[in-house]
Amino acid sequence: MGDEKKVMFHEMELDDRILKAISQLAWPEPTLIQETAIPLLLEGKDVLMRARTGSGKTAAFTIPVIQKILNLKNTSTHQCIRALILSPSKELCGQIASVIGDLTTKCAREVKCIDISSSGDTQSQTALLSDKPDIVVGTPSRALTHLKAKHMKLKEDLAVLVVDEADLVFSFGYEEEIKELLGYLPKIYQAVLASATLSEDVLSLKKIVLRNPVTLKLEEPELAPSTQLQHYHLFAEEDDKAAILYALLKLNLIRGKSIIFVRTVDRCYKLKLYLEQFKIGSCVLNSELPAAVRCLSVDQFNRGRYQIIIASDEMALETPDGGLVPIEERKKKKQKSKRKKDKESGVSRGIDFQHVSNVINFDFPLDVNSYVHRAGRTARGNNQGSVLSFVSIREKPLMEAVESHLAKGFKTKQVIQKYEFALEEVEGFRYRSRDAWRAVTRIAVREARLKEIKQELLNCKKLQGYFEENPTDLAALRRDKALHTVKVQHHLAHVPEYLLPAALRSEDPGDDDQDAVEAQAPAPQKKRKQNANFGSTKRHKYQARQNDPLKSLNVKNKIPAGDT
Numbered sequence: 001m002g003d004e005k006k007v008m009f010h011e012m013e014l015d016d017r018i019l020k021a022i023s024q025l026a027w028p029e030p031t032l033i034q035e036t037a038i039p040l041l042l043e044g045k046d047v048l049m050r051a052r053t054g055s056g057k058t059a060a061f062t063i064p065v066i067q068k069i070l071n072l073k074n075t076s077t078h079q080c081i082r083a084l085i086l087s088p089s090k091e092l093c094g095q096i097a098s099v100i101g102d103l104t105t106k107c108a109r110e111v112k113c114i115d116i117s118s119s120g121d122t123q124s125q126t127a128l129l130s131d132k133p134d135i136v137v138g139t140p141s142r143a144l145t146h147l148k149a150k151h152m153k154l155k156e157d158l159a160v161l162v163v164d165e166a167d168l169v170f171s172f173g174y175e176e177e178i179k180e181l182l183g184y185l186p187k188i189y190q191a192v193l194a195s196a197t198l199s200e201d202v203l204s205l206k207k208i209v210l211r212n213p214v215t216l217k218l219e220e221p222e223l224a225p226s227t228q229l230q231h232y233h234l235f236a237e238e239d240d241k242a243a244i245l246y247a248l249l250k251l252n253l254i255r256g257k258s259i260i261f262v263r264t265v266d267r268c269y270k271l272k273l274y275l276e277q278f279k280i281g282s283c284v285l286n287s288e289l290p291a292a293v294r295c296l297s298v299d300q301f302n303r304g305r306y307q308i309i310i311a312s313d314e315m316a317l318e319t320p321d322g323g324l325v326p327i328e329e330r331k332k333k334k335q336k337s338k339r340k341k342d343k344e345s346g347v348s349r350g351i352d353f354q355h356v357s358n359v360i361n362f363d364f365p366l367d368v369n370s371y372v373h374r375a376g377r378t379a380r381g382n383n384q385g386s387v388l389s390f391v392s393i394r395e396k397p398l399m400e401a402v403e404s405h406l407a408k409g410f411k412t413k414q415v416i417q418k419y420e421f422a423l424e425e426v427e428g429f430r431y432r433s434r435d436a437w438r439a440v441t442r443i444a445v446r447e448a449r450l451k452e453i454k455q456e457l458l459n460c461k462k463l464q465g466y467f468e469e470n471p472t473d474l475a476a477l478r479r480d481k482a483l484h485t486v487k488v489q490h491h492l493a494h495v496p497e498y499l500l501p502a503a504l505r506s507e508d509p510g511d512d513d514q515d516a517v518e519a520q521a522p523a524p525q526k527k528r529k530q531n532a533n534f535g536s537t538k539r540h541k542y543q544a545r546q547n548d549p550l551k552s553l554n555v556k557n558k559i560p561a562g563d564t
């Protein structure tokens, strides 16, 4: 865009009702992709938009769709489905429908949208589809199911087709469904593809779906700039990773909401049970959980109910010693695996986790793409964020590949900085951690997974009704033998003074930290005296540290990470 003047929303000839909704969302100006794509889409062009994750692509295609529907409604009273928006996962469909809801608050009667991605309630969706809502959002398979069953007809009136997260459509196995679905569409309609990458798959999809498209490939790196998103790495092997994470959380060196990524579903539970022993609460998110539970977890996290999500986004497999199965074997095992995974789920892809300060790669991602998508869960919109990756010797080549990829994009030598952490200063943490990590056995993990499934069954509203009518079935479910989860030792919730690194001992953690960092048996008077000694300069420094999401534990120098 160079020095050209920025085009604002009110200069795009958008309906007043859309402009009011945008101002309610407190979006001061369009993002780069919105500024570029909205005018082209309003002109009626087919567009392939490639813009970095978190750059606002959803509104870039939903605003013109809504505008187009309002225009058509000015000339015709005929009610029909005008736009079909496809996205590969239920979570993403839910998000798109929610953005449309936000943008149509002032014209909700004129523009109706439904989300048909959930596979559970075909009947109610059929009823809603019979009202011919203006916009239908769904996964390709759900859309095809309804088209085949003639619950919706698009042949006559469809005006716009959007495929979001286009780079995932083939890898989620939707190629055939998309091809078949195109047979149910009219000869002429406007088509849009949105993607964070321009992969081979996107280019193939482009050939199938778009005609003479404008390709918007924004000249910007895949991730937010270093002024907004910082990348750190820390070399550590398995036992130490757990100890470091425990120390970082308990010493409040990680502030704000965090997503911790691990390699497998089992490791999600292993880490959750490990942290539980120190009274650090977290919520698990992975593709094996029912879609409704995943959506609820993201929603509650976004509302601030929990600070930590532990997620697995890989279809990775573990060897008995915790190592990684080589990629070729992984592919074979994946094909054989009978364990039910929801193909319409992708934790690190496109989900708009809001106000995430830190992404922590407890296990390093298996490829560059995965790193980019995990990192894209933070620093979204205009927010700040950091990525901290734990890297084992085995994972070093993967990190180097990510580093050289990012460095190319940012045209710089080094993107991933070294995170200063003096592990020897927190030897006591290591000692406690080792026992806690080992206490989480495979059996404890299996039982935790079982327990969670049972809890979800009990939480499920539909089943609650059923259980009210059939109390003996509920009793049967509850009568199962008690679960042997890892025993929580209450003293582990607190960090005694002697465990603190010397440099942090004199610092008063402040009121909000008293639960986390507490002297073992502080004499009340002594404590008051310490507080009195905690001078304004120290407090000032301490508070400055509080504001940064990720702090370096270079306890000798106490240098904040941002300054290294």
Ligand SMILES: Nc1ncnc2c1ncn2[C@@H]1O[C@H](COP(=O)(O)OP(=O)(O)OP(=O)(O)O)[C@@H](O)[C@H]1O
Residues within 6 Å of the ligand: 026, 027, 028, 029, 030, 031, 034, 051, 052, 053, 054, 055, 056, 057, 058, 059, 195, 196, 349, 350, 351, 352, 354, 376, 380, 381, 382
């Ligand atoms: N013009 C704007 N100003 C400020 N914030 C915005 C604007 N447009 C969108 N956002 C916010 O930016 C965040 C990211 O938007 P969105 O989810 O659409 O990104 P995306 O490009 O689709 O990302 P992904 O590729 O990961 O799906 C959202 O929280 C959204 O509310």
